[in-house]
Amino acid sequence: MTQLDSKVPDGPLEQKWTKHKNSIRVVNPANKRRIDVIVVGTGLAGASAAASLAELGYNVKTFCFQDSPRRAHSIAAQGGINAAKNYQNDNDSTYRLFYDTIKGGDYRAREGNVYRLAEVSANIIDQCVAQGVPFARDYGGLLDNRSFGGVLVSRTFYARGQTGQQLLLGAYSALMRQVGTGKVQQFSRHEMLDVVIVDGKARGIIARDLITGRIERHGAHAVLLCTGGYGNVFFLSTNAMGSNVTAAWKAHKRGAFMANPCYTQIHPTCIPVSGDHQSKLTLMSESLRNDGRIWVPKKKEDAEAVRAGTKKGVDIPEEDRDYYLERRYPSFGNLVPRDVASRAAKERCDAGFGVNKTGEAVYLDFSSAIERYGRTEASVRKIEDPSTEEIIRLGRDVVSAKYGNLFDMYANIAGENPYERPMKIYPAVHYTMGGLWVDYNLQTTVPGLYALGEANFSDHGANRLGASALMQGLADGYFVIPYTIGDHLAADIRTGPIDTERQEFSDAERAVRERIDKLIEVQGSTPVDVFHKRLGKVMWDKCGMARNAEGLQQAIQEIRQIREEFWKDVRVTGTANAFNQELEKAGRVADFLELGELMCKDALERQESCGGHFREEYQTEDGEALRNDTDFTYAAAWEWTGDPGGSNLHKEDLDYQFVKPTQRSYK
Amino acid sequence: MKLTLKIWRQSGPNDKGRMETYPIDGIEEDMSFLEMIDVLNLQLVREGKDPIAFDHDCREGICGMCSMFINGEAHGPGRGITTCQLHMRRFKDGDTIFIEPWRSGSFPVIKDLVVDRGAFDRIQAAGGFVSVNTNGNLVDGNALPIAKDHADTAFDAATCIGCGACVATCPNGSAMLFVAAKVSQLSLLPQGRPEAKQRALAMVEQMDKEGFGNCSNTGACEVECPKEISLEHIARMNREYMAAAMTKE
Ligand SMILES: Cc1cc2nc3c(=O)[nH]c(=O)nc-3n(C[C@H](O)[C@H](O)[C@H](O)COP(=O)(O)OP(=O)(O)OC[C@H]3O[C@@H](n4cnc5c(N)ncnc54)[C@H](O)[C@@H]3O)c2cc1C
Ligand code: SF4
Numbered sequence: 001m002t003q004l005d006s007k008v009p010d011g012p013l014e015q016k017w018t019k020h021k022n023s024i025r026v027v028n029p030a031n032k033r034r035i036d037v038i039v040v041g042t043g044l045a046g047a048s049a050a051a052s053l054a055e056l057g058y059n060v061k062t063f064c065f066q067d068s069p070r071r072a073h074s075i076a077a078q079g080g081i082n083a084a085k086n087y088q089n090d091n092d093s094t095y096r097l098f099y100d101t102i103k104g105g106d107y108r109a110r111e112g113n114v115y116r117l118a119e120v121s122a123n124i125i126d127q128c129v130a131q132g133v134p135f136a137r138d139y140g141g142l143l144d145n146r147s148f149g150g151v152l153v154s155r156t157f158y159a160r161g162q163t164g165q166q167l168l169l170g171a172y173s174a175l176m177r178q179v180g181t182g183k184v185q186q187f188s189r190h191e192m193l194d195v196v197i198v199d200g201k202a203r204g205i206i207a208r209d210l211i212t213g214r215i216e217r218h219g220a221h222a223v224l225l226c227t228g229g230y231g232n233v234f235f236l237s238t239n240a241m242g243s244n245v246t247a248a249w250k251a252h253k254r255g256a257f258m259a260n261p262c263y264t265q266i267h268p269t270c271i272p273v274s275g276d277h278q279s280k281l282t283l284m285s286e287s288l289r290n291d292g293r294i295w296v297p298k299k300k301e302d303a304e305a306v307r308a309g310t311k312k313g314v315d316i317p318e319e320d321r322d323y324y325l326e327r328r329y330p331s332f333g334n335l336v337p338r339d340v341a342s343r344a345a346k347e348r349c350d351a352g353f354g355v356n357k358t359g360e361a362v363y364l365d366f367s368s369a370i371e372r373y374g375r376t377e378a379s380v381r382k383i384e385d386p387s388t389e390e391i392i393r394l395g396r397d398v399v400s401a402k403y404g405n406l407f408d409m410y411a412n413i414a415g416e417n418p419y420e421r422p423m424k425i426y427p428a429v430h431y432t433m434g435g436l437w438v439d440y441n442l443q444t445t446v447p448g449l450y451a452l453g454e455a456n457f458s459d460h461g462a463n464r465l466g467a468s469a470l471m472q473g474l475a476d477g478y479f480v481i482p483y484t485i486g487d488h489l490a491a492d493i494r495t496g497p498i499d500t501e502r503q504e505f506s507d508a509e510r511a512v513r514e515r516i517d518k519l520i521e522v523q524g525s526t527p528v529d530v531f532h533k534r535l536g537k538v539m540w541d542k543c544g545m546a547r548n549a550e551g552l553q554q555a556i557q558e559i560r561q562i563r564e565e566f567w568k569d570v571r572v573t574g575t576a577n578a579f580n581q582e583l584e585k586a587g588r589v590a591d592f593l594e595l596g597e598l599m600c601k602d603a604l605e606r607q608e609s610c611g612g613h614f615r616e617e618y619q620t621e622d623g624e625a626l627r628n629d630t631d632f633t634y635a636a637a638w639e640w641t642g643d644p645g646g647s648n649l650h651k652e653d654l655d656y657q658f659v660k661p662t663q664r665s666y667k
Numbered sequence: 668m669k670l671t672l673k674i675w676r677q678s679g680p681n682d683k684g685r686m687e688t689y690p691i692d693g694i695e696e697d698m699s700f701l702e703m704i705d706v707l708n709l710q711l712v713r714e715g716k717d718p719i720a721f722d723h724d725c726r727e728g729i730c731g732m733c734s735m736f737i738n739g740e741a742h743g744p745g746r747g748i749t750t751c752q753l754h755m756r757r758f759k760d761g762d763t764i765f766i767e768p769w770r771s772g773s774f775p776v777i778k779d780l781v782v783d784r785g786a787f788d789r790i791q792a793a794g795g796f797v798s799v800n801t802n803g804n805l806v807d808g809n810a811l812p813i814a815k816d817h818a819d820t821a822f823d824a825a826t827c828i829g830c831g832a833c834v835a836t837c838p839n840g841s842a843m844l845f846v847a848a849k850v851s852q853l854s855l856l857p858q859g860r861p862e863a864k865q866r867a868l869a870m871v872e873q874m875d876k877e878g879f880g881n882c883s884n885t886g887a888c889e890v891e892c893p894k895e896i897s898l899e900h901i902a903r904m905n906r907e908y909m910a911a912a913m914t915k916e
């Protein structure tokens with residue numbers, strides 16, 4: 001069995017990263033010019049890495065499947081990015097951010113990595129400000145903060161409801177600057193379809209030009225996968241339509257271990273499903289939980305009346321509302337972490353208190369906030385005895401300034417005015433904590449192959465805190481990989497350009513072509529999307545918010561069945577040598593059909609509940625997740641052996657030296 | 668709802684292309700416009716026909732990928748929304764809907780409704796940035812207070828999603844609104860000031876090279892822009908550009 005070496009240096013937490021940087025190798029500037037690096041993905045992780053590496057002098061090639069690097073899924077992040085700046089003087093610190101992240105992740109993340117993340121977080125904000133990212137500011141011209149779930153301080157930086165957009169455009173502008181200097185060659189509308197391994201090291205990729213269908217070989221001394229998460233295995237998720245696992249899965253099949261694939265984050269505040277036609281789900285930023293209160297009717301008959309359309313939420317009097325998060329978790333209230341909030345919503349809806357047609361929705365209500373803000377505003381403006389209407393008007397203005405674009409988005413999709421009626425929300429798949437296993441250097445189990453951002457498993461344990469993905473993506477790209485990659489590349493200063501005529505490249509290219517042909521040749525009768533939806537339903541029902549052994553075993557059988565039918569009956573129209581979106585989807589769904597099985601296997605193996613992974617068999621009396629630290633304080637790293645059901649499990653023991661794992665409590 | 672769709676079909680850059688008619692039934696009000704196209708495509712694939720190629724990704728109005736010219740309007744009816752944010756409740760049973768790609772010499776058609784907007788990336792690479800490297804020793808983010816009104820106006824400009832609706836809708840095929848949004852954002856912020864003039868010159872030069880038309884202030888772009896980027900930004904860019912052009916001579 002391979003020993004998994006995390007390479008986290010010894011010593012006190014706060015000295016690990018400095019010590020590590022001092023001990024790893026550095027490539028001198030003249031030699032950097034002789035080294036080529038491939039970066040697949042141009043989201044926050046990829047764009048920041050590619051720009052930084054090019055600035056250092058490496059020759060970089062970047063790839064993305066969209067028509068521009070600026071369109072990566074990171075663009076859609078709304079709420080914000082965390083950093084331990086302590087600007088609010090509320091006792092925040094690097095340690096507190098570290099601690100919150102470890103606790104939020106339910107004690108299933110690596111201490112050393114998480115501390116480093118907290119340590120570089122403050123630099124990220126400075127870097128983005130220098131690039132011209134227009135963060136929200138207060139009237140004094142200083143940076144503003146808001147708070148997010150699972151923490152007691154206010155450390156989230158934001159740019160209205162479009163933080164991801166603004167951060168990505170910052171990283172994209174840095175990337176395009178390097179494209180302008182010729183240090184980066186950018187390949188848009190290109191999809192990576194395999195990693196090429198030469199003498200045990202990642203030495204390039206095979207990519208398909210999505211416009212012409214041409215299969216290309218690209219060589220490099222190192223390959224970085226910054227290809228995002230795989231939430232779309234559920235078909236319905238808040239991820240962009242194109243988000244997929246293909247790059248990571250191909251790497252997995254070439255020897256990179258896949259870690260904790262079952263850790264999925266289900267986000268509590270999304271717009272509920274409206275019908276079978278639904279193609280994706282829309283997130284309502286978690287920041288709404290700062291001011292919005294979540295409730296369902298106390299009485300079943302009220303819930304039934306709401307579902308039947310004979311009663312409206314606003315008609316239910318205060319005393320008949322169950323603010324269940326405030327009731328169950330008095331100290332964190334509506335700001336409990338995501339996994340806790342999602343499960344609580346499911347619990348209420350399963351018990352029959354859901355509030356839309358499908359019975360799968362709860363209210364997110366701003367009326368108290370509107371009133372509170374209205375009163376404050378009235379007193380700021382010295383209005384004596386303001387009328388209720390006046391208070392509401394003033395309050396709505398404040399709420400609109402803070403969340404206007406989210407409210408508009410809701411109104412547009414749901415067709416209801418959220419200023420007048422409480423919004424309806426329900427949990428949806430949002431983020432995948434699992435991903436490629438990486439060590440402290442962000443290197444996978446394949447030398448020279450790295451994984452950054454959501455594509456790796458590194459920092460969030462079994463549950464990610466809000467506003468921490470953007471932080472991690474940029475930390476990996478701006479402040480970790482530029483250092484750690486040197487340690488590997490220092491051995492390559494005399495290697496010279498990678499020869500893509502080698503056998504390994506032609507073999508990989510042939511395999512890619514054969515698979516594409518195979519997909520097209522099935523010529524069955526069922527469109528790709530139909531299989532994807534079927535898979536998604538199995539995953540959601542049996543490997544979603546709550547899981548149990550029996551369901552997971554069934555799910556594995558069902559997924560195998562769908563996979564078999566897929567390869568017998570899928571219909572991919574068009575040809576391989578042309579722009580062909582059905583073919584793109586087919587390749588991605590084929591990979592999801594294998595990943596899904598591994599996720600279920602991982603969930604089955606983990607006989608405990610932790611973070612986003614809730615096994616019904618393992619819960620406390622009052623329905624909270626019950627961890628088993630004695631047997632499961634490890635990261636599960638799966639090795640591909642030829643079929644998804646037969647993967648080998650390797651365990652990386654998580655050694656808690658600085659924080660003592662306790663029962664997570666938000667009460 | 669029952670609808671008649673008239674959709675532009677073009678197999679590739681060398682095909683002349685034509686409008687084709689597709690009747691469609693069973694469309695619900697809650698569907699988004701793109702979900703309606705999904706329904707059509709599912710039907711086409713089942714019949715073994717080539718589905719409609721179209722760009723999309725986030726489906727929530729932020730990535731800038733979706734790009735349809737619907738009933739003669741970029742991103743269709745409704746203000747301040749992208750194609751993916753358009754819902755079928757805006758249409759009624761029996762409607763005929765015309766769907767075309769962005770049309771501009773600088774955005775060649777790749778297939779059906781998919782066009783090549785690479786020119787935007789090249790304009791960005793010419794100067795749409797602040798020249799700062801990744802640096803772990805920068806001054807603290809709060810060392811540089813920025814007046815809230817400046818920060819807010821810069822933000823308004825920064826919300827551009829690079830969709831290209833402004834170009835598609837402009838009678839001259841000008842990219843001024845897109846370029847101005849970036850120039851204006853960065854020139855309003857102290858970080859971007861030092862390079863403001865040079866940036867305006869470089870981006871405009873690249874825009875001209877890409878073959879985009881001239882701006883004649885018709886203002887159509889502002890109306891169709893899903894992010895409601897204001898013409899004010901074009902005025903601000905013109906000031907930067909004039910100042911730069913004068914000092915250059
Ligand atoms: C709606 C929404 C809101 C969110 N809000 C927040 C928030 O407020 N705060 C927060 O911290 N996090 C948030 N998140 C999470 C966060 O946005 C993501 O985790 C993060 O942006 C991922 O960044 P990334 O760089 O790892 O990957 P991505 O941004 O997903 O980029 C992936 C890149 O890889 C490319 N790619 C993928 N596969 C291939 C392939 N085979 N070949 C070539 N290219 C490929 C894509 O083209 C793309 O460029 C949100 C997520 C969603 C869905
Ligand atoms: S200015 Fe408006 S229309 Fe033009 S690219 Fe930007 S968002 Fe699209």
Ligand code: FES
Pocket residue numbers: 722723724725726727728729730731732733749750751752
């Ligand atoms: S699909 Fe992203 S803006 Fe429409």
